[in-house]
Amino acid sequence: MKTIEKQIFEGERPLFKSSDILLKECEFIPGESALKECKNITVQNSKFDDNYPFWHNEKLEITDSYFSENCRAAIWYTKDIYIDNCKINGPKVLRESENINIKNSNGETSELLWECKNVNISDSKFKSDYIFLHSENIQLDNFELNGKYSFQYVKNSVLKNCTLKSKDCFWNSENVTVYDSVIEGEYLGWYSKNLKLINCTIIGTQPLCYAENLIMENCKMYDTDLCFEYTTLDAEITTSVDSIKNPTGGIIKAKSIKEIILDDNTVDHSKTIITTEE
Numbered sequence: 001m002k003t004i005e006k007q008i009f010e011g012e013r014p015l016f017k018s019s020d021i022l023l024k025e026c027e028f029i030p031g032e033s034a035l036k037e038c039k040n041i042t043v044q045n046s047k048f049d050d051n052y053p054f055w056h057n058e059k060l061e062i063t064d065s066y067f068s069e070n071c072r073a074a075i076w077y078t079k080d081i082y083i084d085n086c087k088i089n090g091p092k093v094l095r096e097s098e099n100i101n102i103k104n105s106n107g108e109t110s111e112l113l114w115e116c117k118n119v120n121i122s123d124s125k126f127k128s129d130y131i132f133l134h135s136e137n138i139q140l141d142n143f144e145l146n147g148k149y150s151f152q153y154v155k156n157s158v159l160k161n162c163t164l165k166s167k168d169c170f171w172n173s174e175n176v177t178v179y180d181s182v183i184e185g186e187y188l189g190w191y192s193k194n195l196k197l198i199n200c201t202i203i204g205t206q207p208l209c210y211a212e213n214l215i216m217e218n219c220k221m222y223d224t225d226l227c228f229e230y231t232t233l234d235a236e237i238t239t240s241v242d243s244i245k246n247p248t249g250g251i252i253k254a255k256s257i258k259e260i261i262l263d264d265n266t267v268d269h270s271k272t273i274i275t276t277e278e
Contacts, residue, residue: 001042009034010050028053030070048090054078062086067093067107088112088126110147148185151176170195189214208233214250221254226261228252247272 005024009015010031019039026043028034028050035041036055043062048071054060057078064085067074071090075081078097088107094100098117108127113119116135125144132138132150138157150166151157154173162181170176170189177196188207189195195208196215206226208214214233221227225242228235233250243259244252249271256278262269 001040028071048074052076057081225259230267244274247274251275 001020001022003022003024004026006026008027008029010029012031013033013036014031015035015038016033017037018035018041022042022044023046024044026046028048031050032052033055034050034053035057039058041057041060043065046065048065048067051072052074053071054075055077059080060075060078061082066086067088067090069089073092073095074090075093075097076095079099081097081100083102084104086105088105088109091109092111093109094113094116096115100116100119102121102124104123106125110129112126112128112131113135114133117137119135119138121143122141126147128145128147130149130152131145131147132154134153136155136157138154140159140162143159143162146165148167150164150169151173152168152171154170154176156175159178159181162178164181164183165185167185168187169183169185170192172191173189173195174193176192177198178200180199182201184203186204186206188202188204189211191210192214193212195211197219198217199219201220201222202224203222204224207224208227208231209229211231211233214231214235216233216235216237219237220239221237221241222239223242226245227241227243228247229245231247233247233252235252237254240256240258241254243261244257245261246264246267248267252272252274254276256276257274260274
């Protein structure tokens with residue numbers, strides 16, 4: 001592997017179709033497509049201020065590096081990506097890529113990880129709107145998020161030990177399981193299918209409406225009014241719930257429910273069994 005150290009790259013495609021190179025302490029100043037169509041690239045302690053640096057790559061490893069807010073659409077159409085201890089502030093960083101591993105990283109970005117497959121993220125924290133849109137096969141552990149409209153249309157994913165502050169989280173998602181996590185924000189999980197929440201804390205108004213086959217096990221709910229409208233579910237809630245409105249079928253067990261609203265005559269309310277400890 002060839003080593004390139006402490007170099008500055010600019011302009012268009014300075015390392016086009018390179019392979020088997022190690023970049024150490026390099027800087028990519030404004031330009032475009034610096035490492036397009038490359039294979040087996042390792043990057044260490046480098047900074048990216050350019051647009052579209054890694055498009056159509058295979059086997060990409062980036063550690064201890066920085067993507068500035070000027071680095072737009074950094075990694076697209078790329079396979080086998082490893083990112084460790086990086087700060088990511090550029091918009092639209094990862095798109096239509098697969099086999100992605102991210103560790104110990106953070107940043108403030110937007111439209112991160114759209115249309116991606118096989119994503120594994122651990123010990124990381126991001127502020128990002130619309131993260132993971134239309135992505136699938138996501139594995140998250142010890143992940144923190146602050147941003148709106150996250151996980152929309154996500155499929156076949158597992159989250160563990162996460163803290164998510166997000167409006168409209170998990171809309172239209174399918175086959176998602178969340179363990180031991182806190183999810184805070186309005187309108188959680190609308191139109192989801194097979195969303196499973198285990199040992200989770202849910203905070204925010206009007207959660208989990210229009211959901212199909214929702215499963216909740218040993219969950220806590222706070223400030224959650226107008227829950228479960230037009231939802232089929234099997235829910236075990238260990239706290240009081242502010243209000244439940246017109247669920248369409250299943251079982252709801254809660255410590256207590258302050259208000260049960262069954263005011264839609266088109267719904268067969270006998271299909272839902274609601275029990276409380278009080």
